[in-house]
Structures are given as structure tokens and as C-alpha cells.
Amino acid sequence: MIDPHPLPQEERDLLKAALCGPLLDGDPAQVGLCLRLCGRRLLQRAGSVAQANGWGGSPHAFVLTREGWALLKAERRIKPMRQTG
Numbered sequence: 407m408i409d410p411h412p413l414p415q416e417e418r419d420l421l422k423a424a425l426c427g428p429l430l431d432g433d434p435a436q437v438g439l440c441l442r443l444c445g446r447r448l449l450q451r452a453g454s455v456a457q458a459n460g461w462g463g464s465p466h467a468f469v470l471t472r473e474g475w476a477l478l479k480a481e482r483r484i485k486p487m488r489q490t491g
Contacts, residue, residue: 418481420440420443424469425470428452428467429449429467430467431466444468448470448471448473448474449469451466452464452467
């Protein structure tokens with residue numbers, strides 16, 4: 407698994423946006439970042455498997471992988487907890 411620190415803020419923001427739903431092809435810069443995250447196995451193309459499972463969206467959209475989900479989960483644990491009093 408990849409350590410969350412070397413990821414630039416733009417890539418982290420894309421991963422967080424992928425939590426809400428698939429990232430659709432749009433801005434070429436965003437697609438480039440998504441493809442870079444695909445190379446790190448944090449995102450993947452939705453593809454025909456997603457359509458076979460009932461998703462009617464674009465097969466070219468990007469979705470989180472298990473590694474991407476685990477990275478975001480680990481990143482949440484790194485943040486310090488709030489102190490009271």
C-alpha cells in the first residue's frame with residue numbers, strides 16, 4: 407500500500423471526491439490525475455463489470471479501488487483527535 411504523504415493535495419481531493427460517486431470524464435487535467443491514480447492502483451475505470459452490476463453510467467468513469475479506500479481510511483486515522491477542555 408502507498409503511504410498517504412507522497413500524494414499531492416490534488417490527488418487526495420480526487421480520491422475524496424470518488425467517495426461520493428464515480429468521477430466522470432471531464433477536464434483533461436482531471437483525467438490525467440485520475441490516470442496517474444489508476445497507475446498507483448487507487449482508482450480504476452468503471453468498465454463493463456460495473457454495467458453488468460446494474461450501473462447505467464459511463465464505462466469510462468473512474469471509481470475507487472480497495473487500495474484507494476484503504477488509503478483514505480488510513481489517512482483519516484493519522485489526523486489527531488480533538489482534545490476537550
